[in-house]
Amino acid sequence: MTAREKERLRTGLLFISPWLLGFAALTLYPLLASVWFSLCDYSVLTEPVFLGTENYRELWRDEVFWLALRNTVVFAAVSIPLGTALAIGLAVLLNQPVRGRGLYRTIFFLPSLVPAISLAILWQWLLNGSVGLVNEVLQWPLSLVNLVAGTSLRAPDWLNDPSWALWGLVLTGLWGAGNAMVIYLAGLQEIPAELYEAAEMDGANAWQRFVNITLPLLTPVIFFNVIMGLIGSLQTFAVPYILTNGGDGPGRSLLFLATYIYQSAFDYWNMGYASALALVLFLLILALTLVVVRFGEKRVHYAGR
Amino acid sequence: MAEIVIDNLRKVYPGAKGQPDKVAVEGASFTIHDKEFLVLVGPSGCGKTTTLRMIAGLEDITSGSIRLDGRLINDVAPKDRDLAMVFQNYALYPHMTVYRNMAYALELRRVPKDDIRRRVENAAKLLGLLEPDNLLERKPKALSGGQRQRVALGRAIVREPKAFLFDEPLSNLDAKMRVETRAELSRLHHALQATMVYVTHDQVEAMTLADRIVVMNGGRIQQIAPPLEVYHRPANLFVAGFIGSPRMNTITGTVTGEGDRVIFTEKGTDHPIRLAMRGDLARLLEKHLGQEVILGLRPEHLADARDLTDPDPGATFEARVDVVEPVGAETWVYLRSSAHQLIARVPHAEPRTDIGHTLHFTADLSRARFFHPGTGESL
Numbered sequence: 001m002t003a004r005e006k007e008r009l010r011t012g013l014l015f016i017s018p019w020l021l022g023f024a025a026l027t028l029y030p031l032l033a034s035v036w037f038s039l040c041d042y043s044v045l046t047e048p049v050f051l052g053t054e055n056y057r058e059l060w061r062d063e064v065f066w067l068a069l070r071n072t073v074v075f076a077a078v079s080i081p082l083g084t085a086l087a088i089g090l091a092v093l094l095n096q097p098v099r100g101r102g103l104y105r106t107i108f109f110l111p112s113l114v115p116a117i118s119l120a121i122l123w124q125w126l127l128n129g130s131v132g133l134v135n136e137v138l139q140w141p142l143s144l145v146n147l148v149a150g151t152s153l154r155a156p157d158w159l160n161d162p163s164w165a166l167w168g169l170v171l172t173g174l175w176g177a178g179n180a181m182v183i184y185l186a187g188l189q190e191i192p193a194e195l196y197e198a199a200e201m202d203g204a205n206a207w208q209r210f211v212n213i214t215l216p217l218l219t220p221v222i223f224f225n226v227i228m229g230l231i232g233s234l235q236t237f238a239v240p241y242i243l244t245n246g247g248d249g250p251g252r253s254l255l256f257l258a259t260y261i262y263q264s265a266f267d268y269w270n271m272g273y274a275s276a277l278a279l280v281l282f283l284l285i286l287a288l289t290l291v292v293v294r295f296g297e298k299r300v301h302y303a304g305r
Numbered sequence: 306m307a308e309i310v311i312d313n314l315r316k317v318y319p320g321a322k323g324q325p326d327k328v329a330v331e332g333a334s335f336t337i338h339d340k341e342f343l344v345l346v347g348p349s350g351c352g353k354t355t356t357l358r359m360i361a362g363l364e365d366i367t368s369g370s371i372r373l374d375g376r377l378i379n380d381v382a383p384k385d386r387d388l389a390m391v392f393q394n395y396a397l398y399p400h401m402t403v404y405r406n407m408a409y410a411l412e413l414r415r416v417p418k419d420d421i422r423r424r425v426e427n428a429a430k431l432l433g434l435l436e437p438d439n440l441l442e443r444k445p446k447a448l449s450g451g452q453r454q455r456v457a458l459g460r461a462i463v464r465e466p467k468a469f470l471f472d473e474p475l476s477n478l479d480a481k482m483r484v485e486t487r488a489e490l491s492r493l494h495h496a497l498q499a500t501m502v503y504v505t506h507d508q509v510e511a512m513t514l515a516d517r518i519v520v521m522n523g524g525r526i527q528q529i530a531p532p533l534e535v536y537h538r539p540a541n542l543f544v545a546g547f548i549g550s551p552r553m554n555t556i557t558g559t560v561t562g563e564g565d566r567v568i569f570t571e572k573g574t575d576h577p578i579r580l581a582m583r584g585d586l587a588r589l590l591e592k593h594l595g596q597e598v599i600l601g602l603r604p605e606h607l608a609d610a611r612d613l614t615d616p617d618p619g620a621t622f623e624a625r626v627d628v629v630e631p632v633g634a635e636t637w638v639y640l641r642s643s644a645h646q647l648i649a650r651v652p653h654a655e656p657r658t659d660i661g662h663t664l665h666f667t668a669d670l671s672r673a674r675f676f677h678p679g680t681g682e683s684l
Contacts (some may be wrong), residue, residue, distance in 0.1 A: 197363050198396040202410035203384040204462070212409070216400040301400035 032136035038275035048272065055276035065277065067252055068260040069284075075166060075256065076233040076288075079173045083229060084222065088178040089185035094213070105185070112178035120242035123172045127243075129157030134171070144195045159243060162251030169240050169254060173233070184207045188214070219300040225290055234285050237262065306333075307374055307467035307500040307537035308368050309360060314369035316524075329355040331524040332368070336470070337502055342494050344503045346511035347521035348547070354472055361470050372465065376635035387593040390470040394477055395453045397445040403434065404441040407459045419464075428462040431496070432489075442598045451482040458493070475510060487513060509546050510659045512536065519656070520544050539674065540682035545601045551637060552648045553609065557678060560593045566619075567591055569600060575641035581619030586670060589684060593675075598684065601674040604637065607649035610665035621667045626659040640666065647683050 001009075034266075038055055040048035044125045059065050064261065065271050114122070126133045135155035141152050158168035215222075237258035240249065248255035248263070257277060265274035316330040330352040337343045345353040359363040360371060362383035371378050377430055378386055383561045389410075397406050404425055409420045426435070432455040434440045445453055474490075475483045491514055494501055504509055511518050512532045518542075520527040520535060528540035539545035556578065558571045567587040571577035580600070582590050590598070610616040624647065626638035631637075631653075638659075640647040649666060666684060675684040 192394075192396070194392050194394065194396040195398060197361075197383075197461075198390070198392060198398070199409075200363070200383045201361060201388065201390045202464075203413040204409075205384065208413060213398065 028200075034275040037272050038279050040272045042272040042275075043269045044271050045269070051272065055273050058128055058273065059276055062113070063194055064255070064260065068257045071166065071253065072234055072236070072256045072258075072284075075169065075236060076230060078166075079170045079233050080229045082170065082228060083174055083177050083208045084226060085182065086174055087180035087221070088184050088218070090177060090181045092210070094181070095185060105182075109178040109182055112176045113176075116238040119172065119175065119243055119264065120239045120295070122177070123168075123239075124159065124243055127158035127168045127171070129155075132158070134158070160250050161251040162249070165249045166251040169236075169243065172239055172243070173236075180229070184221055184226060187218050191217045202278060216301050219296075220302055222297045223300045226296075227289060230288055230292060231285055234281065234288070255289065257284075273274045307337075309468060309502070310340050310370075310372040310375075311335055311337075311356075311360070311498070312370045312372075314359060314371065315367045316352070316358065316359060316364065317367045321511075329413035330359070332548040333521075333530050335519055335526065337500060340498055341497050342501045342503065342514055342516045343571060344505060344515035345518065345519045345521060346505055346508060346547075347527075349506055351521040352524040353506075353519075353521050357470055357472055360502060361388055362374045362386050363390075387464075387467045388470055389464045389468075390472065391461050391474045393473045395445070395457040396455055397592050398443055399455055401550075402442050402444060403429075403448070403456050403459075406445065407463050410460065410464050424463045424465075425459070428459040431462065431493075432456075432459050435458060436498045451486065454478060454486055458490075461491075462497070466499075468502060471501065471503040471623075474503075475505070475507070483651050488523055490514060500574050508550065512548070518548075520547060522547070532667075537672070538683070539565055539601070540683050542599065542601070542676045545674065545676070547655050549603060549651070551604050553674075554602045554604060554645075555676075556602070556645050556647070557597065558600060559597050560590045560595065562591070562594050567594075569598070571642060571644055573595065576643045578622040578624075578642050578645075580622070580668060580670060582670060583619070584671075586673065586675075590675065593684065597678050599676040599678050599681075601670065601676060602668055604648040604650040606669040606670070606672040607640075607647065608667050609638070609649070609651050610667045612651065614665040615665055616665070617670075618672045622665050624666055625663045626661065629660055658668050 037048055039050060039052060041054075086280050090108055094101060094108065098104075111119075125131075127135075129135065135158075140154040142155060145151060146153055156164040158164050158171075193215050195217075196209055199213050202213060218302035235258050236256050240254040240256060241247075241259060242253050242264070243249075248259050258281065261274045261277045261281065264270045264277060312334050314330055314333040315642060316328070318327045318329055322327045333352070333356055335343075347353050350642075358529045359366050362378070362381065366379050373386065373388075374579070377538055398409065401409065405424045405593060407428060408421045411424065416424075420560050425441070429435050429441060434452070434455060435683065440448060440452060440456070445456065471490075475486055478486060479544070487510060490503075494514075497633060503510075504512060512535075515532050517529060517531050518535050519529045520540075522543050524541065528535055530538070530540075530543045535544060535548050539548060542555065545555070556571055557573070558569045560575070561568050561570060567582040569580045569582060569590070571579070608616075622642065624642045627641050627646070628639040629636060630639070634652075635650050636650045636653045638650060646667075677684060
């Protein structure tokens with residue numbers, strides 16, 4: 001290395017040092033420390049005591065962990081496809097040349113700007129079993145069905161019914177589809193108009209154009225959104241935590257891995273166990289992301305690149 | 306078999322807030338005969354592409370009618386018109402192979418798989434997509450511009466449509482590919498015996514490809530005629546100036562009678578060009594005695610008098626040589642009369658050292674055209 005190169009390196013490192021320091025202190029150190037804590041008995045107040053793999057063996061036997069894992073995976077498996085379909089559907093609709101299109105786009109995007117706390121409090125009311133707006137809307141079609149079919153269906157008490165709470169949370173999550181929708185809109189606008197005209201001349205109807213042109217050319221955006229959605233939904237915490245006023249829902253139906261990490265760490269002060277859970281969550285996200293990436297490799301069309 | 310009859314076609318785009326409406330096509334009427342190669346040509350914004358897109362069904366019709374084999378298709382969806390279109394930037398499906406790009410329309414029509422394969426391979430063979438390299442399994446991004454253009458042609462050919470529509474298909478190719486593909490298109494037309502409607506702004510493409518040319522300007526049709534008629538007998542000053550390169554010379558002057566002769570005298574100078582008309586031309590101009598007219602003369606009909614054995618003295622005038630441009634097989638000589646800039650195409654391989662000299666030039670008046678200075682219409 002010449003003197004000049006050394007000087008350049010020094011200058012470069014100096015410029016990037018604020019980020020490096022922040023990363024080391026706030027990301028890298030906690031990351032490594034949590035790996036170490038996961039092998040210890042650690043209650044924050046006392047020094048960590050090395051336990052080896054005890055936390056992980058405990059975890060394997062812990063029914064609550066398996067419940068949290070199941071809830072987390074079910075929530076991701078339901079909310080990602082639903083959210084993707086809703087966001088693409090909205091984007092396609094809002095890409096039509098209609099009057100006031102900008103206004104509609106804004107309206108559908110706005111909810112995704114609402115902070116998680118406000119969103120959760122709002123949805124507590126919307127999903128309220130007796131006075132909630134959701135059930136108000138459901139009541140009319142349900143009573144019609146009851147009248148015709150002679151059934152006695154009732155709108156669920158979303159947040160207090162163990163078999164419905166998770167679905168209530170899925171509904172809440174769909175409210176944030178505006179974020180992905182905007183990205184899909186940008187993706188739609190990248191698709192050249194003459195491809196649709198060529199398909200129209202070739203004899204494709206609107207549905208065939210959507211399936212054969214829009215979807216394939218949107219795959220890079222879908223791929224990106226699914227990965228982001230996967231990472232986000234596996235870490236879901238704030239909204240269910242507030243929806244349940246800091247609990248984990250009726251019959252622990254809103255207990256997620258992130259919730260359980262929080263409970264272990266700050267309710268039970270079992271930092272070692274929480275660290276082991278966090279590491280498992282990290283590996284789960286990593287593994288599922290790799291699966292999606294591998295699955296997408298052959299199916300994503302990067303046009304013109 | 307396809308005949309397309311267009312009657313009084315009009316397209317108006319509503320203006321944005323506070324802007325007046327924009328008329329793109331105004332009262333276009335023409336017929337595209339079966340197996341004809343018809344070229345719509347004109348400068349950008351003349352309405353030629355809008356007309357083509359209305360035939361395709363990609364653009365709504367404001368008023369007028371389009372009939373395909375006698376059937377009114379104004380409101381028929383593009384997919385039900387059985388027309389194929391080749392787009393300016395190819396519009397190939399980037400996520401499909403060449404084979405699927407060409408097969409897609411047939412798949413949608415539920416043509417049996419074997420038939421699709423046969424038709425795609427026939428078209429591919431015709432267009433050289435199999436030899437020397439088999440391109441059928443490639444994606445469009447792995448193809449050159451010329452290859453993409455041929456795939457776009459192939460996609461149209463496999464459909465065996467009633468008619469082919471081309472929207473400036475050569476404009477994205479480099480000069481060499483453009484000439485090659487132009488010849489290929491001509492060959493295709495003869496091989497397929499199909500009706501073709503072709504839009505271009507390039508007059509050379511129009512001249513070389515067309516059975517008939519429709520010249521458009523400002524949304525209106527200026528002339529409909531076979532290429533050579535458009536070239537030799539332009540209907541108005543616009544066509545005269547648009548078709549032909551270098552462009553037709555125009556000289557404004559007045560017509561007078563002197564004894565039994567009809568004389569055209571250049572306007573706006575003390576030393577005018579004076580040309581004596583004979584025969585049919587004299588009889589034509591007799592009706593305009595004392596009036597102003599515009600004389601149009603192709604550059605190849607203006608000769609250096611020294612090259613002629615017996616130059617007509619009544620058609621010879623003096624002009625100063627401004628610029629000499631040797632373009633290879635011929636030379637373009639830029640002349641200045643006292644009031645007009647003129648161009649002569651002379652058949653010399655070597656440029657002459659005549660610049661700045663005043664020489665005699667002779668017009669071939671039998672090829673001259675005259676136009677009304679107000680309307681621009683041919684007399």
